[in-house]
Amino acid sequence: MLNTKNKKIVLIDSDGRRVDGRRPDEMRDIKIKVGILENADGSAYVEQGNTKIYAAVYGPREVHPRHLALPDRAIVRCRYHMTPFSVEERKSPAPTRREIELSKVIREALTPAIVVEQFPFSSIDVFVEVINADGSTRCASIVAASVALASAGIPMRDLVAACSIGKVDSVLVLDVTDIEDKYGEVDLPFAMMPNRGEITLLQLDGVLRLEELEKAISMATKACKEIYEKQKKALKEKYVELRKAIIEGGKT
C-alpha cells in the first residue's frame, strides 16, 4: 500500500514506470462482454483493470412521464450509479452530486452518436452500474453504454470510445487509476466517435499547457481507436462464433 502520510508519493519511479508497472502510454487490459443481462434490450460488461461496469439499455420505449416526450426525436436518459461496495469506504446508495453530474456527462457523450430522429415520442434509457471503481469510471461507462446501445439494435452513427489522460509527476499518462487520479495533477476524460473523428466529451480537471493538451488529445485519440477495435470485436463475437460453429459442423 502507498503510505499517504509521507510527504511525497512517488507515482512514476526512476525507470519511468507507474504504480502498477505500466509505461505512461500503456492502457490497462480491457475486457468487454455483450448481452449479459437477460431482461434488458441491450447490455454490456466492461472490465478495465479493477474498474468493473455493467450497462443496460432499454428502448426505444414509451416515455414516462409523458410530458417529457419530444415530437421530433427520442429522448436519451442515463443513470450512472455506484454500488455501495464499489469504493473503499461504503458509499451511500442514494445518488450523490457527482453521480448526477456524471449521468448528464455520459448522456451528452452518447447522444450525438444515436440517431434519435428515428423515434419521435420515445425514450432510450441507459443504466450504468459501477461494481468496482478504480479510476476512469466515466470513460469505461461510456465504452460499456455505447456497446450496450449497439447490441440493442438502436441505430447509431458510430460507436463511442472513451479513455482518460492524466498528468502525474509532470508526465502525461494514459488511463488513470484511482491513486493517480487522487494524487496526480491532472485528469482529462475524453470520448470520441473514432470513425467520424468527432469528440463528444472533453473535461479537464487541473492545469495543462497548450502543447500538453495537444499531446494529451493525440494520445487519447490513439487509445480510443484501440478501444473501438475491442468494442467491435466484442459485438461481433456472438454472431461470428455461431456462424463458425455451423459452417465447421456442416463440413464434418
Added chain:
Amino acid sequence: MPIYVKDWDIVVPGEVLAEGEYIAGPYVYKDGNKLMAMAIGIVECKKEVIKVVPLQGPYIPKVGDVIIGIVVDYSPTTYILDINSSYKAILQASEIIPPQRNVLAEDLAKYLDVGDAVICKVVRFDKYSDVMLTCKGKDLGKITEGRLIKVNPAKIPRLIGRKGSMINLIKKETECKIVVGQNGFIWIKGKDSNSEALAEKAIRKIDEEAHISGLTQRIQLMLQLEKGG
C-alpha cells in the same frame, strides 16, 4: 470507388463500408464521401446499393403490416394494445362489436379482455397520433387457440423468406397454420401439440441463426429429421 466489405459480413455502427458513388440503402448513411453502417447487421450489396440488414432492433410500425397485439387496457369505445413497439396501438371497439349493437351500451370486456391477443392490421401510423389498427379482414381477429411465441422483430424478414419461401416450408412440413406478425409475435395452430412444438422449434432456430447462409437447407433438414425420428 473502394468497397471494404462483402456480402454476409457482420458490421457494427460506424464501420466504413465503402467510399464513392454508392447509394446508401436502409441502415446505411453517407458522411461526405463515405458510406457507414448505422446498426449491427449483415451487409448486402446489390449493384450500386449497399444496405445493412439489422440483427437486432425495435419494431417500427408500417401501414399495412399484419401484427399481433395484446390488449392492455380499454376505454368506453376503444381497446389499447401492446404491439411490442415504443408506440401503443388503438383498436376501435366498433371493429369487434357487431354493427347492430350500440358500442357505448356494451361491456367491452365481454368481447376482448386484458391479456387477449388479436391479429390486426395497421391502418394508420404517423407522428401525431397513436397507431390505429383494424381487425376486419381475412385471418384477422381474436386468437382463441394455438400458441403464441415472440421472436426478435428484426428477424421477421428472414422468417418469411423470399416471397414467403421459408414460412411456406415450415407450414408445409408441420401442417400448421402460422400467422407471422411483423412485430415479432407469431401464432401457431397445428393439428396437435407435437406439430406446433416442431414449428416453434424451427422458428426459434431461424431467430438464432438468421445471419448464417444456407438457412433454408438447414431448416428443411431439421424438419425432416424431426419428423422421421
